[in-house]
Amino acid sequence: MAAYELHYWPGLQGRGEFVRLALEEAGVAYRDVAKEGSEGQAAGTIAAGLGAKDIATPPYAPPFLKHGKRIIGQTAAILLYLGERHGLAPKSEAGRLWTHQVQLTIADVVTEVHDTHHPVASALYYEDQKAEARRRAEDFRQNRMRGFLAWFETILDRNPKGRGHLIGARVTYAELSLFQLVAGLTYAFPKATRRALKRTPKVAALAEAVAARPRIAAYLASERRIPFNEYGIFRRYPELDP
Amino acid sequence: MAAYELHYWPGLQGRGEFVRLALEEAGVAYRDVAKEGSEGQAAGTIAAGLGAKDIATPPYAPPFLKHGKRIIGQTAAILLYLGERHGLAPKSEAGRLWTHQVQLTIADVVTEVHDTHHPVASALYYEDQKAEARRRAEDFRQNRMRGFLAWFETILDRNPKGRGHLIGARVTYAELSLFQLVAGLTYAFPKATRRALKRTPKVAALAEAVAARPRIAAYLASERRIPFNEYGIFRRYPELDP
Numbered sequence: 001m002a003a004y005e006l007h008y009w010p011g012l013q014g015r016g017e018f019v020r021l022a023l024e025e026a027g028v029a030y031r032d033v034a035k036e037g038s039e040g041q042a043a044g045t046i047a048a049g050l051g052a053k054d055i056a057t058p059p060y061a062p063p064f065l066k067h068g069k070r071i072i073g074q075t076a077a078i079l080l081y082l083g084e085r086h087g088l089a090p091k092s093e094a095g096r097l098w099t100h101q102v103q104l105t106i107a108d109v110v111t112e113v114h115d116t117h118h119p120v121a122s123a124l125y126y127e128d129q130k131a132e133a134r135r136r137a138e139d140f141r142q143n144r145m146r147g148f149l150a151w152f153e154t155i156l157d158r159n160p161k162g163r164g165h166l167i168g169a170r171v172t173y174a175e176l177s178l179f180q181l182v183a184g185l186t187y188a189f190p191k192a193t194r195r196a197l198k199r200t201p202k203v204a205a206l207a208e209a210v211a212a213r214p215r216i217a218a219y220l221a222s223e224r225r226i227p228f229n230e231y232g233i234f235r236r237y238p239e240l241d242p
Numbered sequence: 243m244a245a246y247e248l249h250y251w252p253g254l255q256g257r258g259e260f261v262r263l264a265l266e267e268a269g270v271a272y273r274d275v276a277k278e279g280s281e282g283q284a285a286g287t288i289a290a291g292l293g294a295k296d297i298a299t300p301p302y303a304p305p306f307l308k309h310g311k312r313i314i315g316q317t318a319a320i321l322l323y324l325g326e327r328h329g330l331a332p333k334s335e336a337g338r339l340w341t342h343q344v345q346l347t348i349a350d351v352v353t354e355v356h357d358t359h360h361p362v363a364s365a366l367y368y369e370d371q372k373a374e375a376r377r378r379a380e381d382f383r384q385n386r387m388r389g390f391l392a393w394f395e396t397i398l399d400r401n402p403k404g405r406g407h408l409i410g411a412r413v414t415y416a417e418l419s420l421f422q423l424v425a426g427l428t429y430a431f432p433k434a435t436r437r438a439l440k441r442t443p444k445v446a447a448l449a450e451a452v453a454a455r456p457r458i459a460a461y462l463a464s465e466r467r468i469p470f471n472e473y474g475i476f477r478r479y480p481e482l483d484p
Contacts, residue, residue: 070336097319105302136361
């Protein structure tokens with residue numbers, strides 16, 4: 001089977017980063033189309049892939065993963081696929097489903113984070129929806145983020161098998177994604193996130209432990225890790241974290 | 243194994259409805275907690291389930307499904323589970339993953355529909371975010387809804403196996419969910435949806451075909467089907483569909 005090909009917009013971490021972290025932890029070779037040629041060339045490749053008329057199962061949007069003849073879209077579905085292949089999820093049906101359920105909830109948070117800076121329309125600039133963004137971000141910081149982080153803390157508290165792991169006794173793709181979520185929140189809302197993490201020390205410790213895993217640490221220190229910026233999901237606009 | 247128990251807030255279709263449609267099409271017995279006792283009693287049962295401290299895998303929010311010892315949250319994960327058990331998804335790994343990918347995209351649309359009336363905060367009343375809702379709904383009607391419906395039309399066009407089916411040659415949970423999405427959009431945005439469906443005739447035909455399936459038709463005609471109303475995801479506010 002050919003190696004994996006990740007197709008995602010160039011120049012930002014975005015949802016593609018959740019897939020990258022799984023591929024990096026799995027230690028498998030992958031082609032990252034976003035990093036081939038100029039950003040314009042990479043964007044052209046992605047757009048061509050989305051528009052290809054010979055695909056019976058076209059993805060709606062990036063990221064999508066090509067693996068041999070397979071084309072898989074939706075971040076959580078890609079991780080479901082990779083998780084089973086590379087030991088990044090439990091083997092039991094119940095364990096796999098629980099891991100996926102946690103991932104889908106992380107995906108919900110990610111969508112809410114996106115909407116803190118784009119509450120009206122993805123297609124409009126942030127500058128055209130700043131007033132709405134201020135209101136939405138306030139609710140996110142004060143209510144939503146705390147509720148989600150508290151839920152992750154509860155899961156860590158109740159995990160019967162592993163101290164320091166989110167699910168079972170080993171790393172899963174959901175754990176890698178939770179690291180990315182915490183890293184992104186810390187970038188986007190440094191003040192609010194610092195306060196929130198004080199109430200969820202196990203979540204904070206888990207994020208640090210993931211960052212210290214050898215393959216993840218090597219990835220984060222490499223040029224492959226695109227820095228957070230104001231094109232991605234997690235954006236630092238000081239007025240949204242006063 | 244005990245029968246299924248669906249836990250979802252009473253008095254509205256919401257995300258629970260996607261699970262109900264799958265259970266109804268499967269023809270299996272299920273307990274629908276929302277319909278037991280008064281709405282207050284049902285809401286109390288749901289809240290108690292969410293707050294129970296002896297669950298190692300607590301759902302973040304309803305709907306969640308209890309099946310024997312299992313508790314599964316996240317609509318798409320519940321459907322993944324039910325789909326495999328009741329022939330509501332292809333048997334091949336590629337087919338199951340594709341069905342799930344389509345479902346996750348439907349879930350994305352559902353979240354966007356919710357945010358047309360709650361673009362600032364779920365916890366606030368619609369009346370407290372009407373101005374923002376007007377802007378968001380306009381973008382949804384004019385851009386997002388059309389793009390998603392066009393994607394479903396493309397899938398129907400390209401399905402190599404089944405005329406009139408979304409995936410393969412048989413009904414899947416994603417097809418049931420697409421019916422619910424079309425029904426909900428038609429309720430919430432009758433003018434815009436009528437116009438949009440003219441461009442996607444296969445989507446419109448599929449929704450009608452699902453509604454005519456014997457078990458679905460019987461369900462829709464029964465008292466078990468809660469009417470659309472302004473507590474659910476799909477709400478009719480005329481100012482959002484001018």
